[in-house]
Amino acid sequence: AAHPREPAPITRFRSYLKINTAHPNPDYTTAVKYLTAIASTIPTLRIKIIYLTTLEKPLLLLTLAGSDPSLPAVLFNSHLDSVPVESSKWLHDPFGAHLSPEDGKIYARGAQDDKCIGMQYLEAIKELKGNLDFSPLRTVHVSYVPDEEIGGFDGMAKFVESEEFKELNIGFVMDEGQASPSDEFRVFYADRTPWHMVIKANGLPGHGSRMYENCAMENMMKSIEVITKFRDSQFDLVKAGLAANSEVISVNPVFLKAGTPSPTGFVMNMQPSEVEAGFDIRLPPTADPDLLMRRITEEWAPAWRNMTYEITKKGVLRDYLGRPLLTPTNDSNPWWSVFEQAIAKAGGKLTKPEILASTTDARFMRQRGIPTLGFSPMKNTPILLHDHNEFLKDSVYLDGIKVYKHIIKSLSSFNGTSSSY
Ligand code: MET
Ligand SMILES: [Zn+2]
Ligand SMILES: [Zn+2]
Numbered sequence: 001a002a003h004p005r006e007p008a009p010i011t012r013f014r015s016y017l018k019i020n021t022a023h024p025n026p027d028y029t030t031a032v033k034y035l036t037a038i039a040s041t042i043p044t045l046r047i048k049i050i051y052l053t054t055l056e057k058p059l060l061l062l063t064l065a066g067s068d069p070s071l072p073a074v075l076f077n078s079h080l081d082s083v084p085v086e087s088s089k090w091l092h093d094p095f096g097a098h099l100s101p102e103d104g105k106i107y108a109r110g111a112q113d114d115k116c117i118g119m120q121y122l123e124a125i126k127e128l129k130g131n132l133d134f135s136p137l138r139t140v141h142v143s144y145v146p147d148e149e150i151g152g153f154d155g156m157a158k159f160v161e162s163e164e165f166k167e168l169n170i171g172f173v174m175d176e177g178q179a180s181p182s183d184e185f186r187v188f189y190a191d192r193t194p195w196h197m198v199i200k201a202n203g204l205p206g207h208g209s210r211m212y213e214n215c216a217m218e219n220m221m222k223s224i225e226v227i228t229k230f231r232d233s234q235f236d237l238v239k240a241g242l243a244a245n246s247e248v249i250s251v252n253p254v255f256l257k258a259g260t261p262s263p264t265g266f267v268m269n270m271q272p273s274e275v276e277a278g279f280d281i282r283l284p285p286t287a288d289p290d291l292l293m294r295r296i297t298e299e300w301a302p303a304w305r306n307m308t309y310e311i312t313k314k315g316v317l318r319d320y321l322g323r324p325l326l327t328p329t330n331d332s333n334p335w336w337s338v339f340e341q342a343i344a345k346a347g348g349k350l351t352k353p354e355i356l357a358s359t360t361d362a363r364f365m366r367q368r369g370i371p372t373l374g375f376s377p378m379k380n381t382p383i384l385l386h387d388h389n390e391f392l393k394d395s396v397y398l399d400g401i402k403v404y405k406h407i408i409k410s411l412s413s414f415n416g417t418s419s420s421y
Pocket of ligand 3: 113114148
């Protein structure tokens, strides 16, 4: 049961966190039901559930109509799903939303990524409608989308292609950002683009005692050496302070697969004829994709070394006009100034706008030329997305609601022109 003095927004946040929407079996239905129940307590808020694929993957769209529907609308987006957990490595049940009484930390998968913002949008609108009889000039939409963590293909990617989305006439989007360990908020104007690369080495099988050329492991080890050298070259730029983490190409091994299993582990005296390795690659918006492809075909997985590769490109680098996927954070983008001023009004400070090291659904909006900022109001908070013991402090969460009240008010009452950037 809730502590008698636990603020209602904290109880509601914890309830949302207790709904297990982690892959591979996210319970979207319960999450959408829960959000809908809260939304239905807010006067005039329209509720729509959109099925882009199956009934198991709903998208929830909440709408607060503006007084001038001819003006482009503002969209606040978050995703319903989370990445999986290794429960045994957590201090508390990742779906228990444990609230630590001594420091106010709420432990849960999704506490930072990104159920916090989803509920904060809703709480901010609830408070604006409740106390101030708020009526925005521009229409405000809030979306809760499925499948962000697995690429967004049955989620935001489909949504932005739909007639429904086009009819919303979205002029500006706020999506998730990342926690800030300092006392200043972080804001993101671009994401990196993910490529999933699996390389495969083939070679001659043989007795575990033999030394011979062209075994699969040897071919793979050579590739790993070359890839490691490239990885070091990028990492060195970061270590030397010449580039941020998110400004270089990262290539990190995520799985290795080889060998013949036996009841006690692996057969030890056989050299395998096939080896596979998977890599998470992230390209900043300025990267040259052709150059990287050349590296892969000529050095990382060359056919002459009996290597093959498969690359799944989970995003593009250019928008529909051929521009890099960046949202300007200067006077050329009037939404930027409105956002900046809203943060100042909320008493907050911003660090220099950054590229996000990871990837969000924002790329699908930027691809369509819609200016989109990544922002999650979590300052003085360690970055714990996808990590064990993900938590958010109750005080930080509540402060974030206040910040969004300013942002929603400012953006929805912006009466300037915003046709393009
Ligand atoms: C593969 S699409 C992005 C999924 C997730 N948000 C990530 O950055 O890893
Ligand atoms: Zn994530
Ligand atoms: Zn996320």
